[in-house]
Amino acid sequence: MRDISTKEITEVVKRLCRDAACELGEDVKAALRAALEREESPLGRDVLGQIIRNFEIASAEEAPMCQDTGLAVFFVDVGRDVHMDGSLEDAINEGVRQGYREGYLRKSVCDPFTRENTGDNTPAVIHTRVVEGDSIRIRVAPKGAGSENMSRLAMLKPAEGLKGIKDFVVETVGVAGGNPCPPIIVGVGIGGNFEWAAILAKEALLRPVGRPNPDEVLASLEEDLLEEINRLGIGPMGFGGTITALAVHVEAAPCHIASLPVAVNIQCHADRHKEAII
Amino acid sequence: MSEPKRISPPLSEGDVEGLRAGDRVLITGVLYTARDAAHKRLIDLLDRGEELPFDLKGQIIYYVGPTPPRPGEIIGSAGPTTSGRMDAYTPRLLELGLKATIGKGQRSDEVVEAMKRYKAVYLAAVGGAAALIKKCIKKAEVIAYEDLGPEAIRRLEVEEFPAIVVNDIYGGDLFKSGVEEYRRG
Known part of the structure; x- marks a missing residue:
C-alpha cells in the first residue's frame, strides 16, 4: 500500500x-507541420500557417x-x-x-x-x-465546445455493418464542415452500449495523433476513414482543401447481439492532452 | 492567391461591394465583441424600443469570448467562436446597418439571405488562432454587460486583424465553392 x-x-x-492550455503536444505539432506540406489549397496552407504560428506564440508566451x-x-x-x-x-x-x-x-x-x-x-x-x-x-x-458540439452517436442496426459505420462517421464530419475547426482528429467508438461507445470515442482522442490502433483490422479502418474524410474537400477551417482530418482513431468493444453503437467525437486542431503519473 | 484587402470600419456600401467570397482581408480600426448572451440582451433592448449600447451603422461585430487578461495585458487569447449560435439574432442587427460579422463556421440560410438584402458580409477568422489574434488587439474596453464576464460587449481597437470573406453580398459562399473545388469522388 x-x-x-x-x-x-x-x-x-x-x-x-x-x-x-498553452503547450500543444509534439505529436499534434508534427501532424500540423506535415499537413502544411501536403495541403493543396493555397488558402488552406495560409490557414495552417496561422495555426502553426499560433501554437508557437502560445508556447513562447505561455498564452492559451x-x-x-x-x-x-x-x-x-x-x-x-x-x-x-x-x-x-x-x-x-x-x-x-x-x-x-x-x-x-x-x-x-x-x-x-x-x-x-x-x-x-x-x-x-x-x-x-x-x-x-x-x-x-x-x-x-x-x-472546447466548437468541436464537441459537432459530435454524434448512432445506435445502428447490426445489419448496417461496416458500411453503416463508415457512412455515419464520414457523414458526421461532412455535416460538421468548418464548425469544429478543421483539421480535426476524429475519435470513433464502436460497440459497447450507449455510454461506453461515447467514452471509447473520447478516449481514442487521447492516443498520440496518428498512432494506429494496434489491432490490424481497426488500423486499416482508421486508414480507410481518413482517406474518405479527406476526400470530402472541407479543408482547414472549412475553406476547401485536401486536409480535413489529421487522423482517425478507432476503439472498439463487444456489444449486445441486437446493437451496433457508433460514437464520433470530433477534436479540433487545438488537440490538448497532457499526462502525469504520480 | 491575391494580396489581402485592407478595410477599416465604419464600412460603407462601397467597401462591402468590393469584397468577394475567398478574399483575404486585414482589418484596422474598431470591432465590437458579442456572443450569445450579449446578443440576447441587444435583441431584448430592441424589443422594448430602447437604444443599443453602440451604433451599429457600418460596424463589425466579432464573436469572441476571450480568456482573462494576465496582469499588464490588454486582453487574453481571443479567437473566434462558432457563428451559427448567433444566427437567430443576426438578421435583425443587419437590418439596423451592421455591415460585417466575424466568427467561424457556417451561417444559416436566413442570415445569408439577410446579408444579400442589407448588403453585409460574413468574415471568418482562423478558429483556435487565439494567441496570434490577441497580438492584433491594441485596445480593449468593456462598454456593456460587464456582469457577463468573457461574454461582455467590448470595443476593440485592432491592427491588421486577419480574416477571410466567406459570404459576400452577391451570394458567394466560400464554404460551398471551396469545398466543391477540393471534393474528390
Whole structure:
C-alpha cells in the first residue's frame, strides 16, 4: 500500500490544466507541420500557417492557444495499492479550480438552464478506473465546445455493418464542415452500449495523433476513414482543401447481439492532452 | 492567391461591394465583441424600443469570448467562436446597418439571405488562432454587460486583424465553392 496525498493530486492537476492550455503536444505539432506540406489549397496552407504560428506564440508566451480553454475531461487510472487521504474527485476539482484561476484560463462551465457560470470551471468530467499497481495515472483533455458540439452517436442496426459505420462517421464530419475547426482528429467508438461507445470515442482522442490502433483490422479502418474524410474537400477551417482530418482513431468493444453503437467525437486542431503519473 | 484587402470600419456600401467570397482581408480600426448572451440582451433592448449600447451603422461585430487578461495585458487569447449560435439574432442587427460579422463556421440560410438584402458580409477568422489574434488587439474596453464576464460587449481597437470573406453580398459562399473545388469522388 502506498500513500498519495490529495494535495499532491491537486498540484499535479493544476499544472496539467495550465500546461495543456498553452503547450500543444509534439505529436499534434508534427501532424500540423506535415499537413502544411501536403495541403493543396493555397488558402488552406495560409490557414495552417496561422495555426502553426499560433501554437508557437502560445508556447513562447505561455498564452492559451485557444480562448476556449474547455471543459476539463480526465481519465484517471488508480492503482489498487494506492491509499488516498481524501476524495479523488474533490482533489481533481480543486486542481481545476486553481489551475483555471491562476493560469488566467477562461471559465466556460455553466448551469444548463439559467446559463449562470459556475465561476471556476468545475465540475470536471472524470472517468476513473482501478488498475494494477501503486501509482495514479492522470490524463487531462480540456475540450472546447466548437468541436464537441459537432459530435454524434448512432445506435445502428447490426445489419448496417461496416458500411453503416463508415457512412455515419464520414457523414458526421461532412455535416460538421468548418464548425469544429478543421483539421480535426476524429475519435470513433464502436460497440459497447450507449455510454461506453461515447467514452471509447473520447478516449481514442487521447492516443498520440496518428498512432494506429494496434489491432490490424481497426488500423486499416482508421486508414480507410481518413482517406474518405479527406476526400470530402472541407479543408482547414472549412475553406476547401485536401486536409480535413489529421487522423482517425478507432476503439472498439463487444456489444449486445441486437446493437451496433457508433460514437464520433470530433477534436479540433487545438488537440490538448497532457499526462502525469504520480 | 491575391494580396489581402485592407478595410477599416465604419464600412460603407462601397467597401462591402468590393469584397468577394475567398478574399483575404486585414482589418484596422474598431470591432465590437458579442456572443450569445450579449446578443440576447441587444435583441431584448430592441424589443422594448430602447437604444443599443453602440451604433451599429457600418460596424463589425466579432464573436469572441476571450480568456482573462494576465496582469499588464490588454486582453487574453481571443479567437473566434462558432457563428451559427448567433444566427437567430443576426438578421435583425443587419437590418439596423451592421455591415460585417466575424466568427467561424457556417451561417444559416436566413442570415445569408439577410446579408444579400442589407448588403453585409460574413468574415471568418482562423478558429483556435487565439494567441496570434490577441497580438492584433491594441485596445480593449468593456462598454456593456460587464456582469457577463468573457461574454461582455467590448470595443476593440485592432491592427491588421486577419480574416477571410466567406459570404459576400452577391451570394458567394466560400464554404460551398471551396469545398466543391477540393471534393474528390
